Amino acid sequence: MKFTLGALAPFLPLVSLFAPAAQAASNDTTPMQIRLAYAGPTGMVVSWNTYAQLSQPTVRYGLSATDLNLTASSNESVTYTTSTTYNNHVKITGLKPNTQYFYQPQNSNSSTPFTFKTSIPAGDSTPYSVRMVVDLGLMGPQGLTTHVGKGAANPLGPNDKNTIQSVLEDDSDYEFLWHPGDIAYADYWLKEEIQGFLPNTTIEGGIEVYESLLNQFYDEMTPITSNKAYMVGPGNHEANCDNGGTTDSAHNITYDVSICMPGQTNFTGFINHFRMPSSESKGFGNFWYSFDHGMTHYVQLDTETDIGHGLVAPDEPGGSEGEDAGPFARRDAQLNWLESDLAAVNRTETPWIVVAGHRPWYVSAKNRSSTLCEDCRHVFEPIFLNYSVDLVLSGHVHVYERNAPVAYTNPDPAELNNPKAPWYITNGAAGHYDGLDDFVLPLQPYSRFATDKVYGWSKLTFHNCTHLTHDFVASANGTVLDTATLYKNRTCAVEAKTPPSSSSSSGSTATSSGAAAATYTGAAGVVESSLEAVMGLAMLVVAYVSLV
Incomplete structure (x- = not known):
């Protein structure tokens, strides 16, 4: 069945009960759902949502709350068919590492700037x-x-x-x-x-x-x-x-x-x-990527698609849960990326390696055959052992x-x-x-x-x-x-x-x-x-x- 916004007309009196934020919006370009993500040691992505599309999402920022003297812009104001909002993304580059900045997305109704701190550079042993x-x-x-x-x-x-x-x-x-x-x-x-x-x-x-x-x-x-x-x-x-x-x-x-x-x-x-910082780490979108922070190298994996060795991940077509999701890259792309990423880690600068993936393979769970990601274990565990990964979450x-x-x-x-x-x-x-x-x-x-x-x-x-x-x-x-x-x-x-x-x-x-x-x-x-x-x-x- 194909759904369109026009098809919702008969149901609007009902569904309006579920949209208090939309009813309260004073301006369709007022930022909400503000969020941050590292973009390397000297970068930060500022993202927010608006009810209307922005022609050029812009962020003002600076080292002082009273002097946001710098700006960064993008052309990323994106949405999808059934979304009620637009997602705006601006990457700020050339920042000082481990430094607090003040910022405001455009059209903010907050009188006080928000703050963020850039990541601690690799090699810094500060706890x-x-x-x-x-x-x-x-x-x-x-x-x-x-x-x-x-x-x-x-x-x-x-x-x-x-x-x-x-x-x-x-x-x-x-x-x-x-x-x-x-x-x-x-x-x-x-x-x-x-x-x-x-x-x-x-x-x-x-x-x-x-x-x-x-x-x-x-x-x-x-x-x-x-x-x-x-x-x-x-x-x-x-x-x-x-x-x-x-x-x-x-x-x-x-x-x-x-x-x-x-x-x-x-x-x-x-x-x-x-x-997420996939471009900085040669990963793929929000699915697999890595970043350094102080004495630690962090790796985010995708246990839902693109596992590798031709194995079908749980949410890929034909997977156990039947959703149409992925794969998103060529065969073994994530696996090859993981090997290259871990091989390049400088254990003198980042002695710790911490990996996260959504699905576990070591857990005392019910329905172990369907709950555990055994395919993930077969593919990822030898690499973790080979490169002395410290912690898997x-x-x-x-x-x-x-x-x-x-x-x-x-x-x-x-x-x-x-x-x-x-x-x-x-x-x-x-x-x-x-x-x-x-x-x-x-x-x-x-x-x-x-x-x-x-x-x-x-x-x-x-x-x-x-x-x-x-x-x-x-x-x-x-x-x-x-x-x-x-x-x-x-x-x-x-x-x-x-x-x-x-x-x-x-x-x-x-x-x-x-x-x-x-x-x-x-x-x-x-x-x-x-x-x-x-x-x-x-x-x-x-x-x-x-x-x-």
Whole structure:
């Protein structure tokens, strides 16, 4: 079925309920949904949306809030068939690295300029932290809230902060926000209507509902993304429609991908909305790219299409979910790019290599045959091992699980004390309307800490070239439920800072706490002394009381 805006006329009284932003707009060229992305160490892309197309999107910027004496422009004001807005993108180049700038997109109604800081240049050993969320959807009123529809699960508690609030209100400084896939979950509109969470429209009217949910999410993110680089990657919900179909049991109807609108198929909205540093890293669009930041080389991969070796990714034609999405490049393009990218890393300047892809292959999930990306493992894991990747991050499964470093399904005997294998962490617990997933017990042998009852986000802290800490932060109250530090035995090009107090130069530590009924420790979990075990139990009780 082909949908056109004209076909929506009979449904406008219904769909207008879902477009409060459009009704409140005072000027069709007023910027909204402002977001940033690194464009190399001396560049930044400023993006924003407007209801009207701009002939020449322009940004004023400068080193002082009172003197925005420089301008940058582009001709990128783009949209797609069913979108209610235009996406405007301006790349600013020639900036000073690690420097704060003030800026305003054209026609801004804000009296105070926004700010951004360019990336820390490679070779700079200044300690820093970043935030990561995966599988993050709209947070109330028409997304995850204190109640959910019939068949959904895990509503927020009445006093809980959601993940967007938690990241925004966290008072510790960080460099950027990384979101490797499943952004907004606007494609859940039909499921939410069937479950009674949203008022029923029509299939044709779903176009406006989808766009409204998407715009609400980006509006919610603006307080973060207008001041911090927002680095994203593709997930299945950027290309599918309720995972390829939704069943309305009451009416005995199962919908398939024929109901999907242009904004949901083939990553159309994702392609239009973002501009990642693929040109700077010889990657491909928003799908695979890399960038350096201080002592770390970051790699974003696409686990949804273009896997390589002729393997069909889950969202490619013929894939498991049936969407028409990709491939986007020649055979093995991503795989060849990854090899070249990692081979070119200067480990003296950027000793850490951190990779993110949406789908995991090491996780204690249900339906492992359909959940895990085994093809990804077969293609990517040998390259990760060959180039000594330090950390691999993923989501897709809506749980948090910290694993040991793993090579070909086997835990590295060194654990976090100078392992040869990459360290794998899955955190798809940022939160969305449908709630969290469940683990299958017992956990996999490589699992070290896991929770399937807590929404949360990841904090990565790079202390120096030898110590990297990962924290899982509960969004509800900011409690750190799990922390672990990876140690790598290497010589820093610049004298290392004092290691974190929880670690020693000859080893690593990992501690965990959380709701008593919501956390699990793997069979080969972290060995603690008797005193540490007692302290851990105390932390567990405190965390449980604070969460309930």
